[in-house]
Amino acid sequence: MTTSATDANRTARGRLVLIALFLLFFGSAFGAGLLRFSGWMPAGLKNNGELLNPPVDLRQSSLQLASGEAYAWQPETRIWRILAVPSSAGCATGACDELLAQLDKVWRLFGHNADQVHVLWLGEAPAAAAQLPEVRVLQEDASLREALPRSADPAGAPVYVVDPNGFVILRYPPNADPAGLRTDVARLLKLK
Template sequence: MTVPAQDSARTGRGRLVLIGLFVLFFGSALGAGMLRFSGWMPAGLKNHGELLQPPVDLRQHPPQLAGGGHYAWEPEARTWRILAVAPAAGCGADCAQVLEQLDKVWRLFGHKADHVDVLWLGAPPPDAERLRVLHVLQDDAALRGALPRSADPAGIPLYVVDPNGFVILRYRPGTDPGHLRTDVARLLKLR
């Protein structure tokens, strides 16, 4: 029994379509697996700050407010913190500039700003009392020592602290405040 030429061409086309679908499905899965295991990540999913591995546990060093009293972590409130560490020797214009940037970042959170506290470790600049969101902490050597590279000669490092009191991100001095805002805004969505 002979197969007509038309059926043979149709069978060949069917095989090519089947092979094409196979390559399309398994090829994309193979490509995605290669990207995943090579460490590649889309730019929109990368954080701008340095991810601290392991996170630093600040629950062992409970901060005290400069005006007296204790700053409680209160994990059930789901409040994220931005911690600025001023140089122990004091600072001038750099502190005022960082404080202004932190105030702007905090305001840009809009209705979610109530879920972000800005903490300042060390002596604040003279006009710091105008910011109602700022919590000035007493300078504590143990707290400074717990933070990685807090005595940065380049300026004021910033840290992101989760609601439980773990430091998860560090930003080097002079970091673009927009990067800090982007990362914290992404974290606020986890509420």
């Protein structure tokens, strides 16, 4: 084989390697951009609840516990809240007892982080709520109900996640899987 043929083979092989590297780099960047702009997200980054955009600001709401005491937001304590908003008609069927049991289970599954979560119940709560230390029953507040998106859901009681500052950020429809609520709040508890 002659020197010019060897040089031509080397040049062709070098070009092929350069083209392969170019395709590998820009092809993966193009693929990532295509996935990003098509709206695809990895399952680990998706939330189960409906993200409220913009979030509902409850900081100026003066919530009252059923006992008459004021419920303060206290953002410095980094307490997340799960807010159940049942309608009085929806509780007649026993759905509220089931929802309360599910929220209690979710709260207990937080383990050592359970102290960083309050379960708030708007309006009259089932009798079992008195035995659950994490449940804070709020007095009925029409302005709070109006501020929450689709709180008067005819299908049942929606559940909301409220951040430590008093912003409602997630909504779960009635009869939503409590495992999704637990997953989302557990992920939020890791935020510092």
